Amino acid sequence: MSKATEVDIALGILDHQLVDSEGHNCGNVDELEVRGLDGDAPEVVEILVGGNAWRSRGLLGRLAASLSGNAVHVPWSEVDSVTSVVTLKRTAEELGLNRGDKRWARLIGKLPGS
């Protein structure tokens, strides 16, 4: 694949929705770890989700990052397909995503009828 197309992919999926193998939303593509940009075979190494992944996304990004914990790193090998959403090969649980929902589900689950 040409360098331009690969960088295109990187730009094309930023901020897109991540969906796990069961169809659950599990965050957005908040940042990409790209290797070899200055060479002739740049590739996306991993996707960063949540937390301080926003550090490189401008002033507001740095502000948001400073208020958040660590990002989750999702290796590029975990990506199943890329359409308008990025679908992953495994579940959010297995990849360490949606920890926020897990945390709050315990509290919400205590309410009747949840």
Next chain:
Amino acid sequence: MKRIFDIALGILAAIGGFVDIGDIVFNVAAGAIFGYQLLWVVVIGVGAIITYSEMCGRVAVVSGRAVMDVVRERLGFGAGLVALIAGQLVNLMTLAAEIGGIALALQLLSGLPYRVLLVLGVLALGVVIWVLRFEWIERVFGYVGLTMLVFAVAAIKLRPEWNEVASGFVPGVPSSNLAVYAFFAVGLIGAATVPYEVYFYSSGAIEERWTPKDLGTNKANAIIGYTLGGFLSFALMIMAGALFFPLGISPEALGTVALGAEVPLGQIGLLLALVGVLFAVSGAAIDTVFSGAYNMAQFFGWEWGKYRKPVDAPRFTLGWIVMLVLGFVIVVTGVDPIQVTEFSVIFSVVALPLTYIPILLVANDRTYMGANVNGKLANVLGFLYFLIILAIALAAIPLMLLTNGGQG
């Protein structure tokens, strides 16, 4: 046949749910101060919300994504975050106004103390949202909100000069009080196009599991439903123009609005008016609460949707609960809900371009819309209305300061 029935039901819900506290306050005040002269501005506002709701609904139906979902993708993290924050602040102000409106309506019906009713009202909203399914919420509040039609009956019974009413639909400027007139024009369009409406409409389409074969339903709901809903706005202004304008009555309270139905129609008019306001504003409050939760969840990529069990979308659920609590906290400080309504409409006008430009962009984007991108009509209307929205966004705060909030 069932399809037509479903569409009709959807339209009824759209009519009953069209009016919220902002529309009520601005339409009645405009009618009391300027008679029928601002009716043509209401037409513009209704046209704008029809155009953009149809676009939002089409985006949701075709791409399966809601507005804020796409704002971040299309505009990037920084601009998306600004849109989110601005949208949420406006949503909160709007919600506070609506919760206050609910308590005022309950107070006028029951005579119980306002603060007690604030608590009861918020609790009732919370229970309703928690317990009822999405479709049921929309139907119940939409159908009962149809009792707002009593204002149409009242307006007719008040025997306005119909040729004067007709001339109100012709654009014009008054001979005096130009700044106040402009302020109300801005407020009327703003009240008709509040951001939560489009956020909610697009997420609602996904909640109701609309698919591309529902494109016709989307058009019908937006066009027929909101046009007929617009008639309710006319009714409010005509009623005020016929009753309050000649007597020099300046409406500053919800009771004055209800009086407009009571004077021509007696006790039954009063009760229908108060029930109608209660349900229309409650429905709007719920839509606003959801809108806030949708925006947060969609921006951050969380699971969302009332169609999911609360425990399957916990952060989304927490989101709407927090919205409701924050709205309550704002209004329990004792601010006058009518004043908060004015502020919320004017500030939402300022945020309007940020809300509407992504919709216009995405509705034209083939990667999301495929063959269902905007046609010529949608684009012409979308662009024209966007220019109007931009103009009023710039004029809103200066006019508010210049006219002391419409006082002159």
Next chain:
Amino acid sequence: MPLVCVVLAAGCGGSGALTPKELQKEAETVQSAAAEGALLASDVARDRTTEPFARIHSGVLVEQVKPATQALTQGHVPGELDARRKQAARKAKAVVDALEELHASPGDRAVARRVLRELEELSS
């Protein structure tokens, strides 16, 4: 819609100089409340309303006029306009009294008829 009073929270309804424009505005507020009170009183007199509504809304109208009454009573206007101010202040007090009567007896049709007559006179 006294938005500016929320923002400034000072100099509204207090004593001090009243400009002719402010005098006009306060007088209009009084007139508005009188006219609206008359509509409400008329409905109470003819049993076309509910007691909770009449009680709550008449109370709201009282609260609307009170700041105007205070401003008119305590303020002063230069020159001949001061006579107008005094007259407006008297009218405002009378409107408040009438509305408070209605507020105290929101189901009493006889009271409502009397209040209606007073308010109709005051707002004519």
